[in-house]
Amino acid sequence: MDIKLKVDASGLSCPLPILKASQAVKTVESGELVEVIATDPGSVKDFAAWATSTGNALVESGAADGKFRFLIRRK
Amino acid sequence: MTAEAADKPKKLVIICYSGELEKTWATMILASTAGAMEMETTVFVTFWGLQTFVKDKKRITGENWMQKMMSFMQRPGASHRKLSKMNFMGMGPWMMFQLAKKYNVAKPKELLEMAQAVGVTFLPCQMTMDMFGLKREDLIDGMGEPVGAATALQLMTEADSTLFI
Numbered sequence: 001m002d003i004k005l006k007v008d009a010s011g012l013s014c015p016l017p018i019l020k021a022s023q024a025v026k027t028v029e030s031g032e033l034v035e036v037i038a039t040d041p042g043s044v045k046d047f048a049a050w051a052t053s054t055g056n057a058l059v060e061s062g063a064a065d066g067k068f069r070f071l072i073r074r075k
Numbered sequence: 076m077t078a079e080a081a082d083k084p085k086k087l088v089i090i091c092y093s094g095e096l097e098k099t100w101a102t103m104i105l106a107s108t109a110g111a112m113e114m115e116t117t118v119f120v121t122f123w124g125l126q127t128f129v130k131d132k133k134r135i136t137g138e139n140w141m142q143k144m145m146s147f148m149q150r151p152g153a154s155h156r157k158l159s160k161m162n163f164m165g166m167g168p169w170m171m172f173q174l175a176k177k178y179n180v181a182k183p184k185e186l187l188e189m190a191q192a193v194g195v196t197f198l199p200c201q202m203t204m205d206m207f208g209l210k211r212e213d214l215i216d217g218m219g220e221p222v223g224a225a226t227a228l229q230l231m232t233e234a235d236s237t238l239f240i
Contacts (some may be wrong), residue, residue, distance in 0.1 A: 013178050015107060015111070016179065016180075018112075019111050019193075023111075023192075054113045055113075
């Protein structure tokens, strides 16, 4: 799986991780992957809600080294 | 569910009525996020809310002395909002902005710009513009055509969700 774009939203508070992710996803082609790293604990549920609303696929959502990692495939 | 969500975007209407910093913040967070969630988002801006959408650099607005006095007593612009409590002559908002910086929270003005960038529509209330003597050029760029209560109500009845802030 090739990650087309990586976004570091570490340290940013709600709603910035979602806004940054949304901007990033719009710059890649359909089917391409965007990785977002965040530290906001609320972002786990927020990314799931955002994916449901927009129709983009949340391929991975997990925690590692005190950070959250989201892998999004553009619809 | 996903396909359905993508086919028919949800509609959100926010009535931006208040002009206090904390409520302005809530409006801008929800509007920008709704735009990022690809919801069709319209913000109807009325009464004190419209003061937030006057250009920051405008100091005095209005045509007659009462309108001018009103703008003098309550400085317009997204960067000049006051807190409804603990304002302490601007000390409260100053502390809020220091905390926002420390915790990487975007300011209302930044969120407003992001909302506009993701296609959120901001519609000024014509009646409020008339009453406060506000002209189109007093308001920030990118706002929609001024409308009235009937348009706002029509949008609300067609929306999936409506907020009055």
